Amino acid sequence: MSKITPEQAIQSLPEPTHLSDINLWESIQEHVHNKLVHFPFALGLLACLFWLLSFKQPEFQNPAKLILVLSATTGLLAVITGENQKQVFQDSSLVEIMQWHERSGFFSLFLLLTGSVWQWFQSFRKFIWVYVGLMAFSLLFTGFLGGLLSHSHLEPVNESQNQQASF
Numbered sequence: 687m688s689k690i691t692p693e694q695a696i697q698s699l700p701e702p703t704h705l706s707d708i709n710l711w712e713s714i715q716e717h718v719h720n721k722l723v724h725f726p727f728a729l730g731l732l733a734c735l736f737w738l739l740s741f742k743q744p745e746f747q748n749p750a751k752l753i754l755v756l757s758a759t760t761g762l763l764a765v766i767t768g769e770n771q772k773q774v775f776q777d778s779s780l781v782e783i784m785q786w787h788e789r790s791g792f793f794s795l796f797l798l799l800t801g802s803v804w805q806w807f808q809s810f811r812k813f814i815w816v817y818v819g820l821m822a823f824s825l826l827f828t829g830f831l832g833g834l835l836s837h838s839h840l841e842p843v844n845e846s847q848n849q850q851a852s853f
C-alpha cells in the first residue's frame with residue numbers, strides 16, 4: 687500500500703508548461719519528420735479516395751492528380767527528414783521496427799512517385815484498384831510502424847536483451 691496521499695502526489699507533479707516558456711522557432715526545427723509525415727500520409731490516402739470517386743464523377747480526376755503530386759513531394763521530404771532522425775534508434779531495442787519502417791517508407795515513396803507520373807497516362811485507369819490497394823496498405827503500414835517508433839518505450843539494445851533472458 688502506498689503511503690503517498692493524493693495531495694502529495696499532486697504536489698509532486700511537474701509544473702504545467704506555458705506557451706510563453708516554449709521557444710517556438712527551436713520547437714519547429716525539432717522532430718521535423720514527425721511534423722511532416724501527416725502530409726504524405728493524409729494526402730496519399732485522399733488521392734486514392736479521389737481516384738476511386740473519379741470512376742463515377744470524372745471531376746474528381748484533376749484534384750486527385752494534384753493531391754497525388756503534393757503527397758509525393760511531401761513524401762520525398764518525409765524520407766529525407768526520416769533518414770536524419772533514424773540515428774537515435776540505431777542501437778536501441780526498436781532497431782528492427784525502424785528498419786521495417788524505413789523499407790516501407792521507401793516503398794511508399796516509390797509508389798507515390800510512380801503514381802505521380804503514371805497517372806497522366808491512360809493505362810493508369812486500368813490499374814487503379816491495384817495501385818490504390820498497394821498505396822493504402824503501404825502508407826498505413828508505414829504510419830503504424832512510425833507510430834510504434836515514436837510512442838514506444840525506448841531502451842538500449844543490451845537492456846532489452848537482458849530482460850528477454852530473464853523471462
Ligand code: HEM
Nearest residue numbers: 720723761765768769771772788791794829832833835836
Ligand atoms: C513516406 C514515408 C514515411 C512516412 C509516411 C512516415 C511516417 C511516420 C510516422 C507517422 C511516424 C510517427 C510520427 C509521430 O507519431 O509523431 C514516423 C516516425 C519516424 N520515422 Fe517515418 N515515415 C516515412 C519514412 C521514413 C524513413 C525513410 C525513415 C528512415 C529511417 C523514417 C524514420 C522515422 C523515425 C526515426 C521516426 C521516429 C521519430 C521520433 O519520434 O523520434 N521514416 N514516421
